Amino acid sequence: xxxVVELTWTSVCALSALQPEAGVAVLLPDASQVALFRTFxxxxxxxxxxDPFSGAAVLSRGIVGDRGGVAVVASPIYKQxxxxxxxxxxxxxxxxxxxxxxRVLDDVxxxxxx
Amino acid sequence: xxxxxxxxxxGMVGHRLVQALRDRDTTGRWRVVVFAEENRPAYDRVxxxxxxxxxxxxxxxLAPHGPEVELRLGDxxxxxxxxxxxxxxxxxxxxxxxxxxLATGSFPFVPPVPGRDLPGCHVYRTIEDLDGIRATxxxxxxxxxxxxxxxxxxxxxxxxxxxxxxxxxSPHVVELGPRLMPLQVDExxxxxxxxxxxKLDLTVHTGTSASSIERDGxxxxxxxxxxxxxxxxxxVFSAGIRPxxxxxxxxxxxxxxxxxxxxxxxxxxxxxxVYAIGECAALGGMxxxxxxxxxxxxxxxxxxxxxxxxxxxxxDLSTKLKLLGVDVASFGDAHATTEGALEVVVNDxxxxxxxxxxxxxxxxxxLGGVLVGDAAxxxxxxxxxxxxxxxxxxxxxxxxxxxxxLALPADAQVCSCHAVTKQDITDAIxxxxxxxxxxxxxxxxxxxxxxxxxxxxKKLLAECGVEQSRALCEHFDHSRADxxxxxxxxxxxxxxxxxxxxxxxxxxxxxxxxxxxILASLDTGHVLDGExxxxxxxxxxxxxxxxxxxxxxxxxxxxxxxxxPEKLIVIGEVARDYGLYTKITGGQRIDLFGATVDxxxxxxxxxxxxxxxxxxxxxxxxxxxxxxxxxxxxxxGVQDSVxxxxxxxxxxxxxxxxxxxxxxxxxxxxxxxxxxxxxxxIIATENGWNLYVGGNGGFTPRHAELLVSDVxxxxxxxVVDRFLMFYVRTAxxxxxxxxxxxxxxxxxxxxRSVIVDDSLGICADLEAAMAVHVESYADEWxxxxxxxxxxxxxxxFVNAPGTPDPTISFREERGxxxxxxxxxxxxxxx
Ligand code: SRM
Ligand SMILES: Cc1cc2nc3c(=O)[nH]c(=O)nc-3n(C[C@H](O)[C@H](O)[C@H](O)COP(=O)(O)OP(=O)(O)OC[C@H]3O[C@@H](n4cnc5c(N)ncnc54)[C@H](O)[C@@H]3O)c2cc1C
Ligand code: SF4
Ligand code: FES
Numbered sequence: 001x002x003x004v005v006e007l008t009w010t011s012v013c014a015l016s017a018l019q020p021e022a023g024v025a026v027l028l029p030d031a032s033q034v035a036l037f038r039t040f041x042x043x044x045x046x047x048x049x050x051d052p053f054s055g056a057a058v059l060s061r062g063i064v065g066d067r068g069g070v071a072v073v074a075s076p077i078y079k080q081x082x083x084x085x086x087x088x089x090x091x092x093x094x095x096x097x098x099x100x101x102x103r104v105l106d107d108v109x110x111x112x113x114x
Numbered sequence: 115x116x117x118x119x120x121x122x123x124x125g126m127v128g129h130r131l132v133q134a135l136r137d138r139d140t141t142g143r144w145r146v147v148v149f150a151e152e153n154r155p156a157y158d159r160v161x162x163x164x165x166x167x168x169x170x171x172x173x174x175x176l177a178p179h180g181p182e183v184e185l186r187l188g189d190x191x192x193x194x195x196x197x198x199x200x201x202x203x204x205x206x207x208x209x210x211x212x213x214x215x216l217a218t219g220s221f222p223f224v225p226p227v228p229g230r231d232l233p234g235c236h237v238y239r240t241i242e243d244l245d246g247i248r249a250t251x252x253x254x255x256x257x258x259x260x261x262x263x264x265x266x267x268x269x270x271x272x273x274x275x276x277x278x279x280x281x282x283x284s285p286h287v288v289e290l291g292p293r294l295m296p297l298q299v300d301e302x303x304x305x306x307x308x309x310x311x312x313k314l315d316l317t318v319h320t321g322t323s324a325s326s327i328e329r330d331g332x333x334x335x336x337x338x339x340x341x342x343x344x345x346x347x348x349x350v351f352s353a354g355i356r357p358x359x360x361x362x363x364x365x366x367x368x369x370x371x372x373x374x375x376x377x378x379x380x381x382x383x384x385x386x387x388v389y390a391i392g393e394c395a396a397l398g399g400m401x402x403x404x405x406x407x408x409x410x411x412x413x414x415x416x417x418x419x420x421x422x423x424x425x426x427x428x429x430d431l432s433t434k435l436k437l438l439g440v441d442v443a444s445f446g447d448a449h450a451t452t453e454g455a456l457e458v459v460v461n462d463x464x465x466x467x468x469x470x471x472x473x474x475x476x477x478x479x480x481l482g483g484v485l486v487g488d489a490a491x492x493x494x495x496x497x498x499x500x501x502x503x504x505x506x507x508x509x510x511x512x513x514x515x516x517x518x519x520l521a522l523p524a525d526a527q528v529c530s531c532h533a534v535t536k537q538d539i540t541d542a543i544x545x546x547x548x549x550x551x552x553x554x555x556x557x558x559x560x561x562x563x564x565x566x567x568x569x570x571x572k573k574l575l576a577e578c579g580v581e582q583s584r585a586l587c588e589h590f591d592h593s594r595a596d597x598x599x600x601x602x603x604x605x606x607x608x609x610x611x612x613x614x615x616x617x618x619x620x621x622x623x624x625x626x627x628x629x630x631x632i633l634a635s636l637d638t639g640h641v642l643d644g645e646x647x648x649x650x651x652x653x654x655x656x657x658x659x660x661x662x663x664x665x666x667x668x669x670x671x672x673x674x675x676x677x678x679p680e681k682l683i684v685i686g687e688v689a690r691d692y693g694l695y696t697k698i699t700g701g702q703r704i705d706l707f708g709a710t711v712d713x714x715x716x717x718x719x720x721x722x723x724x725x726x727x728x729x730x731x732x733x734x735x736x737x738x739x740x741x742x743x744x745x746x747x748x749x750x751g752v753q754d755s756v757x758x759x760x761x762x763x764x765x766x767x768x769x770x771x772x773x774x775x776x777x778x779x780x781x782x783x784x785x786x787x788x789x790x791x792x793x794x795x796i797i798a799t800e801n802g803w804n805l806y807v808g809g810n811g812g813f814t815p816r817h818a819e820l821l822v823s824d825v826x827x828x829x830x831x832x833v834v835d836r837f838l839m840f841y842v843r844t845a846x847x848x849x850x851x852x853x854x855x856x857x858x859x860x861x862x863x864x865x866r867s868v869i870v871d872d873s874l875g876i877c878a879d880l881e882a883a884m885a886v887h888v889e890s891y892a893d894e895w896x897x898x899x900x901x902x903x904x905x906x907x908x909x910x911f912v913n914a915p916g917t918p919d920p921t922i923s924f925r926e927e928r929g930x931x932x933x934x935x936x937x938x939x940x941x942x943x944x
Contacts, residue, residue, distance in 0.1 A: 025911050055921075057922075063648075065589075066622065072622070
């Protein structure tokens with residue numbers, strides 16, 4: 001049997017609450033967490049907040065930047081970098097994190113999640 | 115069955131023999147028994163004078179042998195029976211040998227001056243000798259500045275004089291010959307040398323000697339043959355050495371005309387089973403008083419014992435004065451004794467430099483030279499001895515241009531202490547075995563002796579193209595020090611502006627915090643102002659240390675470790691009310707663990723209201739200045755160590771740096787605050803303070819080294835100001851002061867010349883920069899609490915600010931809350 005998970009848009013915050021090149025944590029209705037980032041060019045990215053290397057919910061507190069032009073966040077615990085667009089870990093090809101869709105409606109940021 | 119090798123003497127050369135044999139005798143052909151007269155294993159006698167910086171014997175230790183080597187300490191050999199092939203020791207042990215190596219070194223020659231055996235008269239060869247000198251100096255209770263006399267103005271005499279100076283004495287150097295360092299330096303060089311050492315408060319008496327020494331109560335009086343009388347606390351004899359050849363003599367082996375066990379170029383005596391190496395051996399009519407030739411002999415014998423045919427390769431007698439802060443070097447045929455040799459001299463009395471090269475009669479071959487005042491050319495000239503000079507010899511020492519660039523031939527010996535050639539080093543570099551100076555030291559031993567070849571090692575690395583990249587990361591080609599200068603001189607105040615102009619891309623977790631730290635060092639406002647907040651590592655961004663479960667720890671500053679009961683109660687109450695795990699740190703303060711992001715401001719509100727401020731445990735900044743109780747309570751204390759620690763901690767709090775900075779102040783030489791393990795550590799003396807720099811615990815522990823001694827508080831603070839600012843400006847990212855000094859060209863001496871002698875003329879600027887820091891310091895936590903915009907960032911979730919992170923949970927251990935280990939969720943593979 002396959003469980004069908006319905007994805008819905010959750011409103012998170014005003015766009016203006018997001019500082020460029022920084023992240024915030026978002027709590028979802030099912031108690032899971034998303035790390036939401038706004039980069040310098042205004043692009044928004046949402047990925048899982050849990051750092052797979054430590055198990056701690058901290059990726060929103062990592063430093064945002066680029067590696068060879070790819071937008072990344074570095075985990076604040078052991079410093080592995082994750083591609084904000086694909087979720088791939090650049091330091092360990094076997095590891096990646098989930099990415100989520102983000103949109104802005106009337107200046108409100110929404111994340112698409114279970 | 116293994117044959118037995120007996121080694122008599124565990125000095126530097128005996129040690130080297132055993133090490134070389136153990137390295138190569140992989141099949142265990144030899145069992146090794148060593149008898150040592152001294153009570154401790156071999157140590158670095160060449161560096162003996164540095165013992166007075168720390169008085170820690172272990173700082174001189176050489177690599178220990180494996181357990182298979184039988185090392186009998188404190189049991190000298192008294193008899194050798196070559197017929198029965200045994201040795202007998204003082205304790206009565208009789209030991210058979212198949213091969214015997216004499217490595218008994220030499221003893222200091224003490225001229226027959228009446229009174230030479232009086233208490234307070236010492237020689238200068240072993241750790242115990244220096245302990246004895248120290249005890250005499252400590253017992254001396256004269257009024258005014260204490261004085262010492264060193265008999266002998268050679269290389270060792272000057273070292274001994276410098277050591278006395280380090281102990282707070284005014285040294286007199288008495289030399290029978292017409293000039294200082296008569297063996298190594300010519301007249302012109304010695305005249306300048308005398309001027310330079312007199313500037314260092316040494317009084318030099320040449321062409322005279324002591325005719326008598328008398329004791330009157332606590333004092334010693336020396337009468338010189340020129341009529342002068344000296345009032346002294348201590349006398350040190352350094353009038354040359356004599357080989358310890360009496361064992362050989364008594365067992366019927368031949369000794370040389372001026373002493374020394376006669377050996378052939380295989381280091382073998384007339385008895386094929388008996389060898390002699392090091393300072394006790396006379397090889398080719400010569401007794402060598404340097405460690406390099408001794409090491410070569412040790413290698414020869416190790417090879418011979420394993421069936422090889424090695425012969426003594428000849429010796430390099432070049433020398434360089436260590437420690438005095440005066441550059442002197444002498445190499446090759448320094449006195450131009452070769453037939454027809456020509457001398458080329460550049461004597462600059464104004465600059466205080468003297469340089470001479472000795473060349474062959476056709477001016478084509480370099481034979482030797484003397485450098486005084488500036489010996490920078492020494493590492494590149496010395497290996498060229500006996501080789502052709504490109505062009506005019508005067509070019510080699512021309513003050514302009516600092517000499518010509520010389521291509522060293524592959525077989526030139528770069529490190530004479532360990533007989534390592536250029537080829538050995540470049541091979542190791544090309545084989546990828548080493549990419550920096552510590553690497554070369556580890557794989558070739560070059561540079562681990564007197565250290566004078568280290569500048570050459572750097573050049574060779576560069577020549578081989580391994581100039582290590584100084585680029586900070588993929589976004590900046592500059593080193594941290596370069597970026598610091600760019601920010602300072604251009605006045606750029608944002609990361610965006612800096613990377614747009616001087617870098618590329620958007621930055622990363624390496625360059626962003628590094629630039630944030632530079633901006634903070636230049637006191638450009640609060641670390642969380644505007645864009646700066648996004649540059650900070652999570653610890654700096656939340657002004658707390660992140661823990662394994664994503665919570666943070668809180669460390670209020672407790673300057674010097676001193677705290678009132680009221681403040682302790684506040685910490686206790688806050689910890690209790692927020693359920694924080696509480697622990698005393700290794701830095702004499704208290705750490706409260708397990709706070710969530712949203713709790714941090716509330717916790718700090720209470721702490722700040724009670725008078726606490728940020729302890730910067732999270733920052734690359736000053737951490738703690740530990741203290742011992744000092745004079746206030748301790749019966750041994752000689753200064754107020756707590757008072758000074760608090761003053762220093764308050765002065766430098768908040769100073770952002772390339773890495774964390776730690777300090778400590780001890781109230782006396784018992785050193786209860788462990789100051790010598792710190793970036794800068796201070797130890798109280800009767801007369802003031804001794805300042806040590808470059809200490810480190812952590813991954814690579816290292817004792818701090820003495821920078822200045824017996825200074826008053828004002829001078830101390832001035833030197834520390836300069837030290838810290840110079841470090842902040844020039845160190846690499848995440849480079850502690852220990853490795854910063856190690857990597858500096860010229861090391862501690864260079865540091866001293868810049869921040870004590872002001873050789874670059876930047877000290878006023880460094881002090882002014884520190885004054886700006888002290889002036890503009892403000893508590894970072896108060897800055898957050900007073901700013902609603904900054905406070906708003908301390909929330910768990912942007913869409914649910916008050917809700918705690920549901921992944922965090924605690925259990926109880928020994929009555930306190932500790933994190934429940936996080937179950938690592940499955941990793942989604944894509
Ligand atoms: C709390 C404390 C241990 C304790 O319970 O006693 C501690 C805890 C940490 N130390 Fe330490 N060190 C603590 C004293 C020391 C000491 C002893 C001392 O300071 O007297 C040393 C050796 C001395 C030295 O630094 O030279 C020490 C050498 C290190 C090192 C190795 C540094 C090095 O140069 O090799 C690190 C790693 C680093 O900084 O890169 C480190 C890093 C850390 C970090 C910051 C690791 C991290 O990134 O999470 C730890 C977290 C602190 C926190 O969450 O509050 N800690 N650490 C001590 C805090 C002292 C304070 O009051 O500020
Ligand atoms: C202060 C100082 C500075 C120096 N600076 C330099 C320098 O810059 N460059 C340089 O090249 N050289 C320098 N030297 C010289 C260098 O230290 C010596 O050349 C080197 O130590 C010689 O080694 P060795 O093993 O032959 O003798 P030693 O190191 O003297 O060792 C001989 C050992 O044998 C022991 N011994 C003697 N008789 C017996 C016995 N019967 N039984 C058992 N044990 C015995 C002695 O106690 C001693 O421990 C310096 C020396 C001093 C004192
Ligand atoms: S270092 Fe000296 S003054 Fe300080 S506590 Fe120890 S013994 Fe006392
Ligand atoms: S020449 Fe002394 S360490 Fe290399």
